[in-house]
Amino acid sequence: MPARSLRAQLLRRLLAPVAVLLALGAASAYRLSLAPASDAYDQALADIALALGERIRVASDGYAVDLPAAAERALRTDRYDTIYYQVRAPDGTRIAGDAGLPDPPEGARAQDGVIRYETRYGGELVHVVAMLVPCGGRICTVQVAETGNKRRSLARTILLSSLVPELLLAAAALAMVWFGVKRGLAPLEALSAEIKARSARDLRPVDAGHAPLEARPLVDALNHLLVRVAEAAENQRRFVANAAHQLRTPLAGLQSHTELALAQELPPACRAELEQVHRAAIRTARLANQLLALARAEPGGVSAERFAPLDLRSIVEASADEWVHRSLARGVDLGFELAPAPVRGDALLLREALANLIHNAIEYAGAGARVTVRTGARDGAAVLEVEDDGPGIAPAERERVLERFYRIPGTPGEGSGLGLAIVREIAQAHGAALEVGAGAGGRGCRVVLRFAQA
Amino acid sequence: MRILLVEDDASLAGALAQMLRAEGHAVDAVSSGEQAVLAARQEPFDLVILDIGLPGIDGFEVLRRLRGGGGTMPVLMLTARDPVEDRVRGLDLGADDYMTKPFAMPELTARVRALVRRSQARAGPRIEHGPLVLDTAARRAFLGGEPLQLAAREWAVLEVLLARVERVVSKEAIIQAVTGWSEELSPNAIEVYVSRLRAKLEPAGIRIRTVRGFGYMLEEYQGG
Structure with a gap:
């Protein structure tokens, strides 16, 4: 109809x-x-x-x-x-x-x-x-x-004198209907503007406060639906989180046993096979961690009310030790340029975003590369950026690399294609802008996260 | 070294025990929190490796009971859950370090070594690092058996780095540990002390790595 x-x-x-x-x-x-x-x-x-x-x-x-x-x-x-x-x-x-x-x-x-x-x-x-x-x-x-x-x-006079006021009355009545409907529906328009302006992450109930009484059933039904959608999203998120979490202990066992086996004398063919198993175990473990991170960063897992004032610099400092060791193992020079960058956010998620950015830089820039992590306040925004001087990402691919499970064709290594998707979710949860570009002098790759300064 | 391993996953526990024994430690493995508390009361362990997700009482509760009984033995917690939340809770309860599953074995053995070293440093006045020996009671240093001359600030910086071998220490952390209330010390000054320490220690194979824009790390001694 x-x-x-x-x-x-x-x-x-x-x-x-x-x-x-x-x-x-x-x-x-x-x-x-x-x-x-x-x-x-x-x-x-x-x-x-x-x-x-x-x-x-x-x-x-x-x-x-x-x-x-x-x-x-x-x-x-x-x-x-x-x-x-x-x-x-x-x-x-x-x-x-x-x-x-x-x-x-x-x-x-x-x-x-x-x-x-x-x-x-x-x-x-x-x-x-x-x-x-x-x-x-x-x-x-x-x-x-x-x-x-x-x-x-x-x-004629009588007809005219009675007709004129009646016509006026009718015109007034119709005008009242015309404007009354507009006026009566104005709160609904405000309501739909509010809903339109929402991000997909925002599943809070709609405020029925200004809606006319007649529209309450609609608002109530909408809110009911929002609650059910949020519940469904939450259930799915919890399932993924649980599954990932349940995978961790057996994966730890698998990884440990292969490491133990590799520490022993082995026929070369057997060692090569075992090394494959070991790499697969590490990759699977990382995938489980990333799924968990993704589930955590999704709308149901983040609540802006839990955001606390914190400094991106401290987030980096707290993770520095871990990443220095990994970069040393990969022959990458990891450095820092850290200035205060106050934001409101979830420390756990921000660490996760940082971890994925540094991991990618170390992984894809390759041995001998120079990776720099920066924090600071710039143009009224709190900025976190990771820059490397590796092969970089072609401009045509810069949007696609943010998609889940997308890997640039021909990329070496064994990534899942989830890293930047996680970073994007976390950026969205924080209302931060994510920018993938080239590093200094057009070389390498630089990923910048711009947060509202707290 | 006597280590109490508390892990209910038999496969992981077996691998960890085997690996720690290969490193020369004595390992007692239990699979429940109750057994862990009992074992820790009966024997003086040098280190407890404690999983959080245990049947019955969980790792946090075990830690609470260990610390509640006045136990000071180092505890390394293993978590398969939300790493940061677990970490905060564990550290609040008095854990010394934590690791998120799954982890690489060398990482675990490095953490174990660091924890043991820290507990030994707490226990006695002697800090050893390869050929380097610091007698903190007498404030005398030896390198390869020979007395080593260290200025007061050099000594202080070295002590900070020695307390956290293989861990990155920020310049700010060094400044805080080295200076008193009223003193001011610039990051540049720290660079000067570190370069003097390098000049004295590197010939003996002790390396201090610079972490660009952040701080320093005293590397594990690799042997002469």
Whole structure:
């Protein structure tokens, strides 16, 4: 199903009912206010009819209306409408006024002594008030009519005056929906921005604090999922760590026994085989250690809360002894240029990163190489770098060497391809930048870790 | 040298015992913490090699009981677990050194030698290193049986290096060990003392290696 905008949906659904409501409102307002207004106009016509009725004179030769010309003009005077009238004798003959004004329709009933009706006269719709007035003991009929100009104009005015506020109200309601949805969803946008900005390592629950009540189930479900993902990652991490740890003791036994055997007199062919076994044992042991390190550096294994203020220089100093011996054994000149480099971090992981960097340098720069470990503060960053003057890493390979189990084709030695991947995990755990480049003068390899200075 | 080896993995224990015996040590191997505590109470060992992951009471507990009973024998701990955390805990409890499994045999024998030397230095006033002998009580040095003239600062630097043969010692550590409270000593001065010591000791086959940018290491005596 294509994603649909909540806003558009709401508006679409609201628009029809609002339009209907608007029409109904206008219609009822029109009717409700038009009736009393028409009544008032009809009342004026009835007043005229009454006045005319009083003017009926009964003479011996018949009926007459005593209406001077001035009075008739006054009676007919209206700014907007034409007024007609007709007075009839009890026998129906016209006594005065305009001839042919139609009679009330059949069955029309009097109300308060008058009959109100509409009819056509002189090609126009007219509103008529008919009144029965006593004349000489009998009943005469007075009809007064007027055209509908005033009434139509009034109707327009009423319609307009009720429609304008209702339209405004509807517009306001729709606007409130439009902006209300935006406003209501703003916390969700903030929430998704927060989630987007997260690193894959950050599996902490999302703060539901600002989310609208309606979005809580979503946030809760998301948090629930995050917890399960973290648990799964943690389980896997623990399994790898346990497996690596369980491997260590038997590997130590294997390594020790092969060393003991190699210390004895052996036929040359047997010695060569045993040396292979010994190398494999060492390699496997290193692999187990690296898997453990990797598991430890992965998101579930590191918590930034456990980070403590420490100095990269001290980390290097604490490991120096171990690495000096290994480099001497490999004929590598290992040196140090150490200045204070305060960071916040996990000492265990930082030692591991350093160990992998130095190991790589010693391993791949080869006998006779010069390896230098540096720490210090540079451009506001705490820096740890290991540089060698060996063959270096081609620019095209510098990104790939950070991948797990990747080894540059044709590389001598027996590495696992995990060393720099571990360094990268540890760098990420510390929010540090990792850079693989060439050493001084474009020779060899230099790996730099830049930490936020503490 | 009498060594108590506490390791529950039979294969590793066998290899270690064989190798230590080949080095000329007497080795008693036990496979549980309880046995270790018992053995250590009955016999005066020169060194205990103690695995942390043991059935029953673990290596930390064994160490705690040994030290709790006032035992001062050197203890080298073996760990298959998180090396640094174990190390910190072990050293807090009074371990003298630690090694992470798996390890190379020569590394272990070197650590064993260093620990034994340190415990002997604590025990007596005589420090020996190949043809070099320091009598710390009389403050007299001999090289190949002949008296060796050492200035006070040279003596102090040599003593620091001798206490940590085959271990890298930083210049800062040397300065700290050599100078008193109010004194100031530059790293350059240390270089001067080391070069004088070299001039006196190298003809006898005793070598002090420079670790570039860091410090020095008195190498194991390889024989004349």
